[in-house]
Amino acid sequence: MSNYELPKTYDFKATEERIYAMWEKNGYFQPRNDPNKPGFDPTVKPFVITIPPPNVTGELHLGHAMFVSVEDLMVRYHRMKGYSALWVPGTDHAGIATQLMVERQLAKEGSSREAIGREKFLERTWQWKAEKGGKITQQIRRLGASCDWTRERFTLDEGLSKAVREAFVRLYEKGLVYRGPRLINWSPGLKTAVSDLEVEYSEEPGTLYYFKYRLAGSQDEYIPVATTRPETILADTAVAVHPDDERYQKFIGKKVIVPMLGREIPVIADEYVTRDFGTGALKITPGHDPNDYEIGQRHDLPVLSMLDKEARVTALGGAYAGLERFEARKKLWADMKAAGLVIREEPYTLNVPRSQRGGEIIEPMISEQWFVKIAPLAEKALAAVQNGDIKIVPDYFEKVYYNWMENIKDWCISRQLWWGHRIPVWYCADCGQQSCARQDPSACAHCGSAHIQQDPDVLDTWFSSGLWPFSTLGWPEKTPDLGYFYPTSYMETGYDILFFWVARMIMSGLEFTEAAPFHTIYLHGLIRDEHGQKMSKTKGNVIDPLIVMDELGTDALRFTLLVGSTPGKDSNLSLKKVEANRNFANKLWNAARLVITLLQKAPAAPPSPAGKETGVSSLADAFLLARLKTLLRDTERLFQTFQYGQAGQNIYDFFWNDFADWYLEIAKLQMAQSDSRAFHTAGLLVQVFETLLRLLHPFTPFVTEEIYGHLKNAVSQHPAHFPPQTGDWAEALIIAPWPESLPEAGGEEDALREFSLFQELVRAIRNLRAEKNVKPGLKLPATLAEGAERAGLYNSLKTELAALAGLDESRLTILPALTEKPAGTVALVVGPIQIYLPLAEMSDPAEERARLTKELAEANSQIARLEKLLASDFASKAPAALVQKEREKLETYQRSAAQLREQLP
RNA sequence: GGGCGCAUAGCUCAGUUGGUUAGAGCGCCUCGCUUACACCGAGGAGGUCAGGGGUUCGAGUCCCUUUGCGCCCACCA
Secondary structure (H helix, E strand, O other): OOOOOOOOOOOHHHHHHHHHHHHHHOOOOOOOOOOOOOOOOOOOOEEEEEOOOOEOOOOOOHHHHHHHHHHHHHHHHHHHOOOEEEEEOEEEOOHHHHHHHHHHHHHHOOOOHHHHHHHHHHHHHHHHHHHHOHHHHHHHHHOOOOOOHHHOEEOOOHHHHHHHHHHHHHHHHOOOEEEEEEEEEEEOOOOEEEOHHHEEEEEEEEEEEEEEEEEOOOOOOEEEEEEOOHHHHHHOOEEEEOOOOOOOHHHOOOEEEOOOOOOEEEEEEOOOOOOOOOOOEEEEOOOOOHHHHHHHHHHOOOOOOOEOOOOEEOHHHHHHOOOEHHHHHHHHHHHHHHOOOEEEEEEEEEEEEEEOOOOOEOEEEEEEEEEEOOHHHHHHHHHHHHOOOOEEEOOHHHHHHHHHHHOOOOEEOEEOOOOOOEOOEEEEOOOOOEEEOOOOOOOOOOOOOOOEEEOOOEEOHHHHHOOHHHHOOOOOOOOHHHHHHOOOOEEEEEHHHHHHHHHHHHHHHHHHHOOOOOOEEEEEOOEEOOOOOEOOOOOOOOOOHHHHHHHHOHHHHHHHHHOOOOOOOOEEOOHHHHHHHHHHHHHHHHHHHHHHHHHHHOOOOOOOOOOOOOOOOOHHHHHHHHHHHHHHHHHHHHHHOOOHHHHHHHHHHHHHHHHHHHHHHHHHHHOOOOHHHHHHHHHHHHHHHHHHHHHHOOOOHHHHHHHHHHHHHHHHHOOOOOOOOOOOOOOOHHHOOOOOOOOOOOOHHHHHHHHHHHHHHHHHHHHHHHHOOOOOOOOEEEEEEOOHHHHHHHHHOHHHHHHHHOEEEEEEEEEOOOOOOOOOOEEEEEOOEEEEEOOHHHOOHHHHHHHHHHHHHHHHHHHHHHHHHHHOOHHHHOOHHHHHHHHHHHHHHHHHHHHHHHHOO
């Protein structure tokens, strides 16, 4: 026998690691046309994706699994299409997240970053990165990611740091960054500023506090004011009312007294105030509220800060100095109550700003920070999408993007952290000037003094990730990689970081490289649990991709993530689905076993020279090829329009239904029919199955690669060396050419129609058998009647029909016509065909009549529908081919109806 | 407050130039270990495509509208 005693069940565990190592070892992940190597051909088109760099501290989650599945599909497809495909991997230093991890570790040791100092802390963090940093990339490998690991990058690498420095200096020189005190979002726990995007708002139950702002110089007059944050009273610099509010007209311009502090502040009029909210009077705290800050600017109010970096009350708070912000709130309110200044409290739902990282409450505070002047950058970034240089998939995200870009505010880029790219600005203690430099200076650029000190802050992590598409390729150096691979092709990521990352890459790409960094943005949705709930540790509904891969295989997970999801839309993942796709991989494996078994039975060479004698190719063969052609065409169209899920579904359906359920069953029979038939069938099986493997490879790379190897070996051991669909057998499937569309040979439509009639016939017989409880093994004699032409066809399909429908081939009669119904039979009408099965004794005549009547009624209603349709404007206005199709349908129904009427007693 | 999306079988979802009998997986019911596969095969039940209106020869698909969900941005103290 053969060498191919493959196990009954596909063993993904034994396969995946071995296959991945084979790919990597052979360098298949590296672009085939490399500008750094001899023989480079600049005319070969590159296809490039830079990976969304996971946090170096990260653990694999389904978000990673999703992007790897999609991007690997894109890369594998283009690689097979002949592009010089490059997928640049790497990780992000993730400033806050990583720093927190190390700080936590230090805390456990009873130490802190302040205790060990900046230098030691950074050493410690690098050490930590060296230990844990490789984990996430190992996990990404497990997903089958065909990244070029020789080009792996890290945002704090020397090269990327140089890029960050260059970018900052350029912005500085163009006046696009500035430093100044502004109201920013302060994270007291992390003790750093964060950007607007890093603040999330959550609705929480809270209290609205009503109190009195006493008028200066009056005993009993006051303005009632409501606030959600009473402690900020300590930094109030005005009370504002609406200019047209009659209640408060008389107070405008007067002074009121800050509770407990006794400071006098003015009552001002501003249209910002809503008269019917709260009391219609608003306390103004420019130092701790963005709206108040603006009002303060308008009225030239002083800006007071009543909180320090740890959110403790400053000296400004008088008796409350040193208290933590919420303690201060409590104490101040209690004191005010005692002083008779409190009116009432009422429950109120607050929109609490919380840190995206730590989850603690963000405090708006005045602070000295660096900002990027965003308007000039945003303008270009907006235009790039509007003019089509960059396309977003799905397209409705373009509107979301416009909406954001048009309302964008300056970007706070400084962070009071240590882990990150240090801001390259030095301050001179002597002349007081600042200078920005590409190289660390040893003296002040203005006065030459050596008393200079670098800005202690680092840059927002997103500042460096914003440069990712070109910094990873060597920018600002003019490297061969940058020249050939940049701009990149697709940017694939989740829609949740469209603003954080994608928008910023576009702005920096346009600013620094004068090119859109990619031409297409593909946004995938978020993965939720099987009931559409967001996965979270607290809910306990988190699915760990590593466990899924262990239990059901990487291919199953990938296929599940890719199929049944639509770009930009969240999708629900259930293990049931993954299980179904594990079954799919197993089904493929078993189909492969059968194909291999069958091809080994094929004769060594075609019996007749050309192998082209008539009758070699069957209806099933023609059907299979016609379906494959449709599949190839559809797949191409769907890939071009980013509908990978639908493409995968189509391939799945073709394989399971057309190929496995129908063709393989028939192929088994054809292999026994004649040498030429067998030879031809084996050849077709190999071709079609091999094409299928290539189509499926971007979706399920492991199982297809493994099968490809076995198939190739089996073929090479057979004297006929059956060729694949196109070209020759590839060294490995990963570098095999993508299947080309096959030309129409004519007759495809006929083959499809004729075969589907055959399928209907088989189903009708099976159905009747099931209804009549005919024993599964029992072979029934049958008589089949049809026109002369089709009788010939069905005579050639006798074996297949008999085998699939459980008929006794030796007692299966196929006639062009029948004058009389055979005795003791029950009739089935399938389109133009009648079939008679000897089931009369098993049937109640009344039941039979009912069945036939029902079928006739159905046929008649279809006839009525079609007649009406064809009598309408449809006949004149619809495309001719369509009308013709409906006419044919009508004829078929008419013939069925006629026969059904004859069958009725 | 501004913007965007969704509503299709019991559940989770596909259905993209509108084409006339709306699909899949899971679940359910009946059979079946026929030499690729029980991680399987065969048959079956199950949908007025949220409601209403419009455009069209033709609408799950396009437009308007109602209802119900979800998301993003802004942040009225």
